[in-house]
Amino acid sequence: MSLKYESQLREPLVYGNKTYHQVTEDIIRPIEAKPSKLWYIGFYIAVALLLFGVYSIYRDVTYGIGQWNLNKTIGWGWDITNFVWWVGIGHAGTLISAILLLFRQGWRTGVNRAAEAMTIFAVMCAGQFPIWHMGRVWMAFFVMPYPNSRGPLWVNFNSPLLWDVFAISTYFTVSLLFWYSGLIPDLATVRDRAKTKLRKHLYGISSFGWTGSTKHWQRHESLSLVLAGLSTPLVLSVHTIVSFDFATSVIPGWHTTIFPPYFVAGAVFSGFAMVQSLMVIVRKVFGMEDYITMGHIEAMNKVIVLTGSIVGIAYLTELFMGWYSQSKYEGYTFWYSRANLFSPYGWSYWGMMACNVISPQIFWSRKMRRNLFVTFFMSVLVNVGMWFERFVIIVTSLYRDYLPSSWSVYYSPSVWEIGFYLGSFGLFFTCFFLFAKYMPVIAVAEIKYVLKISGESYKDDMANIEVKEAGEFAHEYAH
């Protein structure tokens, strides 16, 4: 046996001396059992929200997006705010599954499957907003470049809005492939345990006839690694391109070069917060405390405090540049429209500051990082803050532009605008509830692999060897 020295302080990734079979049992049992009352309540609420969203969209399509309280000045309001917010949330899943895989962070295995699922559902929600924002949604296919009878009149490849089309659709496709290819072996595990005919049939279809052959595993590993390598720059590019939607314009407060890194950090920040919210619930509801441990929660809180601080620095840099550039318009936007609490939208700026920059600093304390209640509360707060951030960027830059005659202050959303947003929550949670019920929320095969090198039983075995004196080793090898 080879010796692997590891700090005694590093906690095991899986608690409670599990065997491989126990891992299978623990993770797959919730799929085989009848859903709990709590699940039904949550699911019905989600479906109700979804239906309300569908009705809101029905009205938007029938009567036009005049249903929303947008006006000529504030042409991007809740809708694009929600789009950017959801895309940002999606980023954590790819970060956990791809970037942490490349960095060989073992703890990702506990949360990666659910986080990837979250990514897919969040991107689905995000995609709704620009699509329905088009108004005449039946012409949405005009954004695709294809030879057409209008010239052919092509799309503008120099426009960041078109880059977005490519970025978001690629991101969705690649995330879906990454997630599903990882899921195939686990679905095969569910299939082989299935008792009823229907389950055998359905999981048989969805597991693609996976056998677990060594050659297949070898290719699967290669595939995961390359997809991770591809997803890493992809995830950075997606939010970079989203930030280009703003940064390439000439609106004060938007055309700043800091946007790409600032948006990416913000995306990771809000995404991790969403993963925290979901994981705290999932581990409780499905009894996954041995797999999603306090170590996982703490590691994610560390990412939150790091990215929150990066975002904070970005805010301060913007304020500094608003003054240092000596541009009247920049100065007005940053120091009057935003940082002045008593300006019409000052509340949103300070709400953002409080939620995103000030409150996450609580996570410098280890005790707070490992407190479930604080974690959950903070995760919700961060997402509220990140929603404010996008609202601040979009609305406070638009409502007072270069032409005072077109200034508009009293922008408040209509019920259908809010309904659309609630509907996206409905879509997200409906998908997530179905996923949590019918698919393994934790990557079973990957946990089995981690169990061997970082499970509690392995750590216990290693501890005996590690505490031995060096002299004792020499003595043993002498024979």
Added chain:
Amino acid sequence: MSKKKFVVGCFDTEDTLFPAVKKVRTAGYKIQDVYTPFAVHGLDGALGMRETSLHTAGFIYGITGTTTAISCISWIFTKDWPLDIGGKPHFALPAWIPIMFELTVLFAAVGMVLTFCYICQIAPFVKKHHFHPRATDDLFVMVIECTDKTNTQEAEAFLQSAGAIETKTEIAEEGWWIGRYDRDEVPFGEKIAVA
């Protein structure tokens, strides 16, 4: 597509599996495959498999994507419909980098996954013979392909001595067929009378 005879040995840990693989190969048996519940690192090497070239395929798909993007966009913007955007150059390469990058990733990912499914012969509705249902749970299932010379009892005894906790001899279809997992249909219409 043909039926073959196999000797199956099940192991419960990798610690016994690895030496067993070595012994079985040294003894001159032909290991058809080892079915494992998760990716056992180093097992492919122990079985004498070569490295997969899937990543090379990924690279080729990737550059196909890049080429597709640059050639399509430059043809559209310089030849087919040169749009005058504020008098800026028609061949605006820096502005095309985002789309070139996205298509590179898209082509590489989609191409690799399809290739993966093709070379592993996995797809919805595809069914294969599974030597042990616990191969996706907690057993490492080594399958030895029998030749004319193989004595199955001897092989089973050999596997047991190498640490297998369960052994059996099976005649099974090696390839895949279209089938359902809730039914025990026989591939390719060869019906076997059930008593």
